[in-house]
Amino acid sequence: MALSMSVSAGAHNARHNTDLAYRANLRNVDADLSVGNISIRDVPIAEAYETVFGDSLRAYNAKQKSKGHPERCIGDYLSKIEKAYSDDSARVKSGNKGRVNVPKPCYEYVLQIGNRDTFGGELDNGKAEEIFRETADSIRSKTEGAIEWFQIAVHFDEKDGTPHMHMAGIPYATGCKRGLSTQVSMGGALKALGLERLPDLQNLMMRELEKAAAAHGIERRLMDCDRKHLDVPEYQQAMRDYNELTDRIEQKRSRVAELDRDIEGRERTVARLDRSIETKTKRLASELDGRFY
Missing domain, CATH: 1.20.5 (Single alpha-helices involved in coiled-coils or other helix-helix interfaces)
Incomplete structure (x- = not known):
């Protein structure tokens, strides 16, 4: 059996991923099917930030106080990152300035098997769930120490779509010399993983998806006669x-x-x-x- 597969970047929306009441109001969702959705991991982003950056934040604030600079203390690291990214995005949209090196609070990717033309009775939800769970486990293992995947959800309820998995993660770097010793940083995360560019992370995720699917007898489908996607x-x-x-x-x-x-x-x-x-x-x-x- 061969089905198309894809890994694409998207904007994070926690409610879209796991809130069934919210999803029930979406035009492309069949609420009766939402009970079949799977929440593999669902940690609030604020809690995930505390897990990853809490100790570093407290150490940083204590150091600033000891130096007599309490005004430099950071009350809420997540809010600080979100505001900086939002302000930078607003400047870009207004055309006043190009994007500067402001970290994104989190990244989300959508992993999909099949499409409207290729997905049918060949793959049932049970097998799709197994593939996605195994893919999520292997990706988390491969990126441990660099990306905290705090929300992972599998959707089976989109009428015009096919089974797909949302993975939202916080990239970070450790051992930083300025600011917090552990900071939000996709560049630092990629370096820790031995990757050079952001697309390399998507390639890593695709390889894990292909491996998990292959273990269940599904190959990545050739979309044309002579080449893959x-x-x-x-x-x-x-x-x-x-x-x-x-x-x-x-x-x-x-x-x-x-x-x-x-x-x-x-x-x-x-x-x-x-x-x-x-x-x-x-x-x-x-x-x-x-x-x-």
């Missing part, structure tokens, strides 16, 4: 190319609109000059006629 680096490059092309097209459109406005302005100026010349010509002709009487 784009792997994550290829997909990321394709999206960068697409976004760059889209930006260039938008810039061209903006330039064309600007030129159109410029042409319209020049046409109005020419029309005003024509009217002015016509008025002056008539006045001059009238004055000349008067001199000959």
Whole structure:
């Protein structure tokens, strides 16, 4: 048996992942099927932050107080990170500034098996659950000491979708010399895992998904006759190319609109000059006629 598989990044929404009452109001969800969803791990993000950064935060605050700088103490590390990231995002959206090196509070990935065209009776929910549980366990093991996966949920209730798993994690670095000794840091997490780029993490997750599926007799489906899905680096490059092309097209459109406005302005100026010349010509002709009487 062969089914398509994917690992994609998404925005974290804790209620979307595990709150059945919230999901019942979503258009793409069949609430009657939500009872089949699986919550593999569901730790509030604030609690996860305390687990990972609590001791480091208290040590940092004690050090600042001992130095006579209580104003530098951090009351709530999660709130500090969320605010900094939110402020930075607002600046980016306003066009005032590009994104700077502000850590993201957490990352979420969606792991999926099959799609609307390929998923059917070949894989039941029970086997899908086993694959996802084994995948989550292996990913957590592979990333231990670098990413705290605080929320992991499997959904079977999306009418137009297929079984998929949400994994939300907090990347961190230890042994930091400035600030907290343990800090939110995807760069530090990747370094600890021996990875160079963020897409490498998605590739790691995909490999674990493929391994778990293969153990249950499911291979990653060839989407075309001669190749698999784009792997994550290829997909990321394709999206960068697409976004760059889209930006260039938008810039061209903006330039064309600007030129159109410029042409319209020049046409109005020419029309005003024509009217002015016509008025002056008539006045001059009238004055000349008067001199000959």
